Amino acid sequence: MxxxxxxxxxxxxxxxxxxxxxxxxxxxxxxxxxxxxxxxxxxxxxxxxxxxxxxxxxxxxxxxxxxxxxxxxxxxxxxxxxxxxxxxxxxxxxxxxxxxxxxxxxxxxxxxxxxxxxxxxxxxxxxxxxxxxxxxxxxxxxxxxxxxxxxxxxxxxxxxxxxxxxxxxxxxxxxxxTHRSLWLWLNTCAHGNPRTVTDVELFFSPFFHITLGTNLLAPLFAGGEVWIQRRFDAGSALAAIDRGASRLMGAPTMFTALRGHPAFATTRRENVRAIRFGSAPSTDGFVRGLLRDFPNARIRAGFGATEFGSVMGFDHEDLLADRFTGVGRPLPGAIVRILDEEGRDVPAGVVGDLVVACPWQAQGYYGLPEETAETFRADGVHIGDRAARSEDGWVFIVGRTKEVIISGGENVYPREVEEVLLRHPGVADAVVYGLPDEHWGERVEAGIVTVRGTTVDLAQLRAFCRADLAGYKIPKRLRRLDAIPLTPNNKPDRRRVRTEALAEATGTGAEASRVAPGPPTEPR
Incomplete structure (x- = not known):
């Protein structure tokens, strides 16, 4: 056997x-x-x-x-x-x-x-x-x-x-x-984010998410130890870190919650040797905070999907070199291509469809042959992400095909806008979405969570974005949120934010005073 x-x-x-x-x-x-x-x-x-x-x-x-x-x-x-x-x-x-x-x-x-x-x-x-x-x-x-x-x-x-x-x-x-693809996936996780038998991994994610593989089964595969918590709770997680948990993995929102907890300052953090984050864009302030607050940890970021597990990432040395955005480079064994509508590789800097092929990819959607054929093709797995690549092979996700906002005939990908918004010193978190607009067809809107004690208005954000975004990509409306809601997979729940914004815009939801509008015919 x-x-x-x-x-x-x-x-x-x-x-x-x-x-x-x-x-x-x-x-x-x-x-x-x-x-x-x-x-x-x-x-x-x-x-x-x-x-x-x-x-x-x-x-x-x-x-x-x-x-x-x-x-x-x-x-x-x-x-x-x-x-x-x-x-x-x-x-x-x-x-x-x-x-x-x-x-x-x-x-x-x-x-x-x-x-x-x-x-x-x-x-x-x-x-x-x-x-x-x-x-x-x-x-x-x-x-x-x-x-x-x-x-x-x-x-x-x-x-x-x-x-x-x-x-x-x-x-x-x-x-x-399959059993083979699962084994190969866990093997990639164990070696791509090196583990030892002395590691103690803290697991606070749901089992239905692929973090079951990357954060629980992979450490077991490597012969390490896993401490399972029933759900994420910042206080309980900090207590486990204080007792000796040495490896952490989660979305940026979870690490923000840890650092905002009253017990964080007195928690022994020097034993944390590895941190991996993903699921949502991060800011340079967030990463610099991790480097400062967990001085002995090697910090990595990863990108993957349910259909193929972990396939890209960037390493601690990339962060030390101030490379914080994007999703990094392909892992060994993963073939990552960015294609145009004809299936041809696009040049560096051009947005196209992200296509991934790797030995550990899933075999398809159970009991759904048509959906499987649409996504799992001969050239790789097409999950609907839109991406671009730099000259040196660094990959940036700009959004999903189904999330694209078509404003005045131009395509706007929410994630690209979010990454710029998150660089603003007063923005702690952001989510971008599109709403119907009589003039543009769709308009770009943003929901933001501000840094405690600061205020940010639409004019400030628009001015800040102009250095990095074309005019048609800059948000025309701004909603101030207490927090960005998350999906069960700990990703920003863009659909929920959009639904709430649409209800406010049509007068069927909460008060509209939290919305900062811009003129409908402002320059693009």
Missing amino acids: ADVLTLPNWLRTLGTGPHGAHRRALRDDCGEVTFAELVEAMDAVAVGLRRAGLHTGDRVVTAMEPSIPHTVVILGALAAGLVAAPLNDRLTGPEARAYLATLRPSAVIADTAHASLAQETGCRVIELPAAADHLPVADRTAPLASRGGPLAPPAEDSPAIVFATGGTTGVPKGVCH
Whole structure:
């Protein structure tokens, strides 16, 4: 079995070896397990799932809080040759049913906190009533845990795990990784962002997001330790850092929350050796703050997507050289191209469609052959991002095809505008969107969060933007926000901000006094 590229087999080499078996693998609020105990629990759940009547290739949905039992159930499903599908627990019952209609799961495994959501899916539910109790892992995974195993390994090219896309434009699609692509992806994460067996990774992300791979499974793959928190809470995260967590990963908003917490100043941060951030544009002030506040950490930024995992990034040395914008260079093994409408590579500085091909990309959308064919093409994966590349190969994401604002016949990509706005010293966060406009067709608007104690008006922002943006890209309206709402995947929720702005503009929403308008025929 050792020569089969599956995650369960790889973990068995760690859990049965003389040096790694007794090292702690996972810790959560209710307990901890060594690598040997993790493998034993994984195989026990695999046997239990088979004895519960599930067969090779069946989809197993998990509706659980981030925890050791949740991890074990996912690994047990992989070890049993089933397809694990962590569910977005923020979905309503009808939303969950719509998403699962394509997956057609054979069972939903739920803890007590999510039992009602699981029942609303209409699927067979297996509840783990003691998942959140301070008990041994076998009791926390009862009634699934069963003696026996390990089972014969599944084929490398068979489906292993399904992650849901963000679902910002409708029902999420299930992105399916094979055992081989999952193994290769985790291997890339482990080596592209080097880890050691002495690392302690702090995990505070949802399991349905691909950070399950980059921030939990990849550290386990490398033989390191992971501390799982049920949800992001700045105070709890700082307490874990004070106790010795040495690696952090999250969106810029999460690190901003850490640094704004009262306990931040007294937290021991010198033991943090690595930080990785992504999901949204960052500012040079944000990065300089990380470099200052975590002096022993090597800081990296990454770019990826549910369809292909991590594929680009920039390193600590790039940040020290004051290179803060864009998404960096391709990782080894990733082929990144920027193409025009005819499928030809565009010159440096020209915006085109971002196309990615790599050995660890997903195989497609589960049960959706037409959508798979549209996105997963012969030349690579087309996810709808628009990008440009510098002469030295540095990639910049300017927006998404579906988010493009067509103002006066010109294309405006929100992310390009956001990155300029974020350079303003009074802007802490920003989101850009388009609204209908009688004169321009669509007008560019921006929602901003100001730095505490500062005020910023539309005229100031427009003047600031003129050095870097063409006139038609500069926001014509400004909304002041207390915070930028996030999607379940911790990305700016542009659709929600746009909907609220549209309600205000039409007089159906909140007061419009927070909107600073500009003249509709101002120069472009």
